[in-house]
Amino acid sequence: MSSLTKKDCFIEGHWVPTDKRFSVTNPATGDVLAEVADADEDLTQRAINVAETALKSWRKKTARERAVLLRKWYEAMMENKQALGELMSAEQGKPVAEAVGEVEYGASFVDWFAGEAERIDGDILPNADSSKRVMVTKEPVGVCAAITPWNFPNAMITRKIAPALAAGCTIVVKPPQLTPLSSLALAQLASEVGIPDGVINIIPTSDAKTVGKRLATSPKVRKLSFTGSTGVGKILMQQCSEHVTKLSLELGGNAPFIVFDDADIEQAAEQLIACKFRNGGQTCVSANRILVQKSVAEKFTDTVVSKVKGLKVGPGTEEGVDLGPLIDQDAVDKVQRLVLSAKSDGATIETGGSVMTELGDLFYAPTVLTGVTDDMDISEEEIFGPVVAINTFESEEEGIEKANNTPFGLASYFAAKDTARIFRVSDALEYGMVGVNTGGISHAYNPFGGIKESGVGREGSKYGIDEYLELKTVTLGGLG
Numbered sequence: 457m458s459s460l461t462k463k464d465c466f467i468e469g470h471w472v473p474t475d476k477r478f479s480v481t482n483p484a485t486g487d488v489l490a491e492v493a494d495a496d497e498d499l500t501q502r503a504i505n506v507a508e509t510a511l512k513s514w515r516k517k518t519a520r521e522r523a524v525l526l527r528k529w530y531e532a533m534m535e536n537k538q539a540l541g542e543l544m545s546a547e548q549g550k551p552v553a554e555a556v557g558e559v560e561y562g563a564s565f566v567d568w569f570a571g572e573a574e575r576i577d578g579d580i581l582p583n584a585d586s587s588k589r590v591m592v593t594k595e596p597v598g599v600c601a602a603i604t605p606w607n608f609p610n611a612m613i614t615r616k617i618a619p620a621l622a623a624g625c626t627i628v629v630k631p632p633q634l635t636p637l638s639s640l641a642l643a644q645l646a647s648e649v650g651i652p653d654g655v656i657n658i659i660p661t662s663d664a665k666t667v668g669k670r671l672a673t674s675p676k677v678r679k680l681s682f683t684g685s686t687g688v689g690k691i692l693m694q695q696c697s698e699h700v701t702k703l704s705l706e707l708g709g710n711a712p713f714i715v716f717d718d719a720d721i722e723q724a725a726e727q728l729i730a731c732k733f734r735n736g737g738q739t740c741v742s743a744n745r746i747l748v749q750k751s752v753a754e755k756f757t758d759t760v761v762s763k764v765k766g767l768k769v770g771p772g773t774e775e776g777v778d779l780g781p782l783i784d785q786d787a788v789d790k791v792q793r794l795v796l797s798a799k800s801d802g803a804t805i806e807t808g809g810s811v812m813t814e815l816g817d818l819f820y821a822p823t824v825l826t827g828v829t830d831d832m833d834i835s836e837e838e839i840f841g842p843v844v845a846i847n848t849f850e851s852e853e854e855g856i857e858k859a860n861n862t863p864f865g866l867a868s869y870f871a872a873k874d875t876a877r878i879f880r881v882s883d884a885l886e887y888g889m890v891g892v893n894t895g896g897i898s899h900a901y902n903p904f905g906g907i908k909e910s911g912v913g914r915e916g917s918k919y920g921i922d923e924y925l926e927l928k929t930v931t932l933g934g935l936g
């Protein structure tokens with residue numbers, strides 16, 4: 457284990473142990489990696505109080521000072537990307553090369569928001585009354601809280617901490633119980649590069665309900681950012697109403713991946729594989745419903761099946777592995793339930809469809825199903841596993857209608873060549889993000905987020921910092 461493996465809570469720049477602890481295991485082997493400190497409600501409150509105290513001086517730092525510290529943190533992450541990637545792979549299961557890629561992606565948010573810190577500006581508005589001058593300034597929202605998921609243990613943390621710090625806010629982070637080690641390693645690096653004590657506080661816990669509620673209902677917390685399920689997002693939204701706490705939610709999706717008859721089939725299949733099997737399908741923007749125009753369905757399916765058969769599954773530490781294990785037994789059970797229920801409702805398993813017991817209990821074979829229909833559970837639920845579920849449609853209108861037929865609106869994808877169709881379909885899709893002829897839509901420059909039951913607010917991009925800023929209007933009178 458590297459020296460970046462920390463096991464205690466990180467509060468006010470100190471490692472704070474607790475008597476009660478919980479185990480973090482490696483999903484590939486079942487080995488216990490660490491017994492991690494288990495924050496309770498009192499420790500959560502302590503972290504909030506510390507963040508409130510630290511806010512006083514952090515918000516007064518110049519934009520340049522905040523940017524310089526964020527850049528140092530970025531550089532420390534890049535210098536340690538291999539160790540951070542190996543730690544992430546051990547706790548989360550994704551292949552080491554993919555985990556290192558996530559560290560680079562996570563670090564890119566720190567780099568990006570270091571730049572944004574120096575671009576926070578204001579306005580002087582046109583006068584309605586010549587004796588007045590109206591100025592609009594932007595101020596940090598205050599103490600922030602972040603609740604993050606296990607599927608991206610690094611990038612989902614930095615995508616929240618970096619804009620918060622750039623804006624002049626301090627933060628308390630509740631990392632996921634399954635993968636807290638990456639966040640603690642990031643805290644260690646932040647401390648080493650001189651980010652002041654109390655600006656970042658990390659409180660791992662096995663009691664997400666209590667800690668989450670305290671974060672959402674404390675009047676000292678002025679902003680909560682959550683990435684996770686729609687069910688939990690709705691609870692947090694209710695809890696945040698108590699003190700009208702500002703809220704960003706990045707919730708579940710049910711992404712369509714539409715393949716039209718004019719698509720480049722080989723390229724569409726390649727992009728689908730990249731999108732679908734990223735993190736073994738455990739990604740909120742994973743293609744979930746593969747909608748293929750009937751006239752090209754056979755050719756597309758054959759291409760996809762042959763590519764899926766070539767994917768290598770194994771422990772994340774093994775060279776050349778494309779997919780690691782799923783995160784836990786619940787995840788495997790869910791994928792298996794969806795596959796078997798689709799089969800019993802009439803779908804065909806073209807490849808895969810079972811646990812690869814020769815590798816371990818959590819390795820699920822990359823799977824392709826055909827004959828999937830809209831009313832199957834696999835079309836209605838987020839699979840969060842390595843399953844390509846192919847459904848077909850006749851006309852462009854039908855394809856769009858099927859794609860939009862969901863309460864979710866996070867990511868969507870389609871493959872087509874005709875320019876008019878590309879604009880028509882992009883306009884018609886009711887989603888926060890649309891990938892055209894690409895399965896890769898995530899980048900620090902791009903606004904990330906959804907509509908409908910997939911959430912509120914945007915992360916990353918030039919818009920992401922606004923979530924951590926409040927506008928103040930100063931009207932100066934008596935100038936006439």
Ligand SMILES: O=CCCC(=O)O
Nearest residue numbers: 607608739740741898
């Ligand atoms: O699963 C959530 C985030 C994935 C991404 O940023 O592309």
